[in-house]
Amino acid sequence: MTTASTPVAGRKQRQPTKLRRSVKRNLTAYGFLCGALICFAFFSWYPMVWEVILSFQQTNFVDPAVWVGFENFRTVFNDPVFAPAWINTAMFTLLALLCGYAIPFVIAIVLNELRHARAYLRFIVYLPVMLPPAVGVLLFQWFYDPDYGLFNQILGIFSLPGLQWLNSTSTALISLVIVSTWSNLGSGTLIYLAALQTIPSELYEAAELDGAGLFKRIRHVTIPQTKLILLVMLMLQIVATMQVFIEPYLLTGGGPEDATVSVVYLMYQYAFNFGNLNAGNALGLMLMIVLMVFSAIYLRLSRDNTV
Amino acid sequence: MSNITITPGRSAGTPPTPAGKHQRGRTPRRPRKPMTSQFRTAVSPHQLNTTRGRIIYWIVLVVVVVSFTAAFVFPLYWMITGAMKSSEELNAIPPTFLPEHLSFDGYLEAWDLLGLGTLLGNTVLYAGGAWLLTLAIDVTAAYALSKLRPVLGKVVLALMLATLMIPPMVIMLPAYLTVKDLPIFGWNLLNTPWAIWLPAAANGFNIFLLKRFFDSIPKELLEAAEIDGASPVRILWSVVMPISRPILGVVSILTVVNVWRDFVWPLLVLPDSEKMSISIGIASLSSQMPQNVLIASLVIASIPTIVVFFIFQRSIMAGLTAGSLKG
Numbered sequence: 001m002t003t004a005s006t007p008v009a010g011r012k013q014r015q016p017t018k019l020r021r022s023v024k025r026n027l028t029a030y031g032f033l034c035g036a037l038i039c040f041a042f043f044s045w046y047p048m049v050w051e052v053i054l055s056f057q058q059t060n061f062v063d064p065a066v067w068v069g070f071e072n073f074r075t076v077f078n079d080p081v082f083a084p085a086w087i088n089t090a091m092f093t094l095l096a097l098l099c100g101y102a103i104p105f106v107i108a109i110v111l112n113e114l115r116h117a118r119a120y121l122r123f124i125v126y127l128p129v130m131l132p133p134a135v136g137v138l139l140f141q142w143f144y145d146p147d148y149g150l151f152n153q154i155l156g157i158f159s160l161p162g163l164q165w166l167n168s169t170s171t172a173l174i175s176l177v178i179v180s181t182w183s184n185l186g187s188g189t190l191i192y193l194a195a196l197q198t199i200p201s202e203l204y205e206a207a208e209l210d211g212a213g214l215f216k217r218i219r220h221v222t223i224p225q226t227k228l229i230l231l232v233m234l235m236l237q238i239v240a241t242m243q244v245f246i247e248p249y250l251l252t253g254g255g256p257e258d259a260t261v262s263v264v265y266l267m268y269q270y271a272f273n274f275g276n277l278n279a280g281n282a283l284g285l286m287l288m289i290v291l292m293v294f295s296a297i298y299l300r301l302s303r304d305n306t307v
Numbered sequence: 308m309s310n311i312t313i314t315p316g317r318s319a320g321t322p323p324t325p326a327g328k329h330q331r332g333r334t335p336r337r338p339r340k341p342m343t344s345q346f347r348t349a350v351s352p353h354q355l356n357t358t359r360g361r362i363i364y365w366i367v368l369v370v371v372v373v374s375f376t377a378a379f380v381f382p383l384y385w386m387i388t389g390a391m392k393s394s395e396e397l398n399a400i401p402p403t404f405l406p407e408h409l410s411f412d413g414y415l416e417a418w419d420l421l422g423l424g425t426l427l428g429n430t431v432l433y434a435g436g437a438w439l440l441t442l443a444i445d446v447t448a449a450y451a452l453s454k455l456r457p458v459l460g461k462v463v464l465a466l467m468l469a470t471l472m473i474p475p476m477v478i479m480l481p482a483y484l485t486v487k488d489l490p491i492f493g494w495n496l497l498n499t500p501w502a503i504w505l506p507a508a509a510n511g512f513n514i515f516l517l518k519r520f521f522d523s524i525p526k527e528l529l530e531a532a533e534i535d536g537a538s539p540v541r542i543l544w545s546v547v548m549p550i551s552r553p554i555l556g557v558v559s560i561l562t563v564v565n566v567w568r569d570f571v572w573p574l575l576v577l578p579d580s581e582k583m584s585i586s587i588g589i590a591s592l593s594s595q596m597p598q599n600v601l602i603a604s605l606v607i608a609s610i611p612t613i614v615v616f617f618i619f620q621r622s623i624m625a626g627l628t629a630g631s632l633k634g
Contacts, residue, residue, distance in 0.1 A: 028539045029457035036448030037463070039509035044470040046490065047481035054481060061488075110371060113350045115364075117372055123620070124379040130616040130623075132568045134586035135605045138593055139386055142602065148398045150385060156401070182378075187627055194628040196348070208351055217349045243476040246570050250590055264476050271480050280480050288477040295472040 051288065054281040072282035076270070084258045085266040088173060089242055092262065095177040096241040101234065103181070104188030109222065111189070112196045122193070126186035136183040137250045141166070144175055144251075166252055169259040176247040176260055184240075188233060195229040196222065228301060235298035239291050263287050390414060390603035397598050417603035420596065425581065426588040427611075433573070433584055434566040436500050437507035441562045442555065444508040449517035450543050454529060464518070470511040476571065482506065483575045502576035503584075507566055513558050516626075520554040521547065557626040560619050567612055 059065040076082055111121055143150040144165035152162035165175045207217045245264040248254055254261035270280030354360045390413040391406040452464050486496045496502040532542045573584045585608045593601055
């Protein structure tokens with residue numbers, strides 16, 4: 001800087017100048033960061049820590065909180081709805097994976113082969129994803145109506161008996177899976193499509209020269225080349241679907257006979273309907289631990305992806 | 308392999324051009340315009356150009372287009388026309404494919420009965436404010452972490468990215484309590500726009516996307532500006548922001564669309580019916596509305612997102628693949 005008029009003077013002055021510059025740079029940096037630090041501290045980091053603390057406390061927000069150990073966990077564990085909630089969530093996740101994981105990959109492979117109407121098909125596949133989730137769910141509520149709904153009308157055209165859809169314990173959960181799949185199919189499809197387009201053409205040509213047929217080329221070129229993204233999407237989808245809430249909240253209210261109660265829905269009920277916020281937190285913590293296992297695998301996989 | 312035509316940069320579905328037809332007349336060895344493709348895919352282009360390959364291709368194409376239209380466009384058509392039908396017509400068996408008369412009464416009624424004007428206005432306020440605040444906070448933070456590299460910057464970044472591992476649903480109860488009684492300040496942010504804006508800015512994914520983009524800006528560019536005497540704020544505003552337009556577009560769209568689509572968080576923090584966002588407003592009134600009015604309100608609620616999708620398709624799809632492909 002200005003002090004460095006001669007080489008000797010420059011050497012003497014460098015240390016304090018460098019320090020000053022470094023202090024200034026750090027102050028500027030933290031000045032820039034303070035907004036984000038405040039937002040993250042209040043709305044991400046603090047709630048995360050509080051989630052754990054509240055799970056082991058009993059509070060009514062008037063008297064001081066009392067530490068109760070695992071009492072809250074015992075409360076939710078002894079709830080007769082506890083087991084159904086986890087089973088339903090697991091079933092929902094499994095069914096949503098069967099539909100929502102394999103189908104987008106097949107669609108992406110087919111779309112990748114087509115040379116016409118590509119932009120149109122890509123657009124309409126993603127259209128339901130753009131609708132607000134509440135709109136998609138309420139739309140399907142109308143379609144599911146046993147008397148006047150679109151689905152039973154279509155079944156009627158083929159002279160098939162109508163279903164009870166949301167009103168029957170046997171079809172309620174699968175009805176929720178259908179809504180969720182319809183609304184989320186598009187994002188998986190487009191991600192796979194982008195991945196398919198990065199596969200080098202030489203691999204297909206080489207496979208063809210070696211005499212591999214279409215299905216062999218898909219098995220030995222397409223799938224290995226997209227293995228990583230397939231795994232990453234698997235983890236993301238498990239984490240996303242295990243948090244299912246809006247479908248049971250809007251469509252069934254957990255019914256009929258607890259056939260569609262999900263873990264997050266039960267957690268919501270504990271906090272806002274049963275007035276036991278701490279038990280809801282304990283349930284949330286259990287779900288957090290389960291989901292963090294999948295998140296950790298996802299982060300591990302996506303880090304391998306960049307290296 | 309001789310008849311593959313690679314046309315980089317052009318859409319794969321280019322219709323036959325007059326030039327192509329002309330060529331067809333001149334070269335009798337190539338009786339048809341070959342299937343063109345940007346990418347070599349699993350199906351062999353050689354097989355695709357045989358007669359059998361073409362027949363199969365066209366059958367598959369027609370099946371895909373028809374079934375996709377039925378699955379993804381028909382429900383929307385049913386929704387838009389359903390809102391034009393009267394209650395009696397809606398309950399008719401068999402249903403009418405076209406509404407008996409073109410009437411927009413359902414839409415007008417929905418607008419008045421549900422107060423959609425207020426709900427839409429609220430949602431615009433939430434999405435717009437979240438957009439501005441997110442840009443202001445996340446861009447400066449990512450710039451500081453990427454270019455100014457302060458002490459403990461790596462720790463801060465790690466803590467911000469760690470929030471991506473925590474599913475938002477599981478911390479919704481403590482987050483709700485935080486908004487209800489903000490620690491230190493003791494403010495109650497329920498039913499205020501801040502309850503939406505501030506948590507929206509605490510987005511690890513935005514920080515990640517922005518920082519990765521800023522990392523790719525050459526250091527020399529910023530040093531040149533620094534030598535010219537530009538302050539960090541000036542460098543961010545006049546050098547970094549203009550060249551970061553693509554990523555700013557992606558972050559903007561993601562933020563606005565997320566706020567617009569969000570359901571659970573506004574359900575918790577905006578219980579007042581005057582302050583609700585459109586999704587919550589419609590959902591909370593859905594059971595009291597006649598069917599056609601409810602459907603009309605669904606159409607009105609989805610128009611803004613679909614218009615945004617029409618206009619910003621590229622940014623939206625870029626944002627979708629940005630995180631998962633190069634994570």
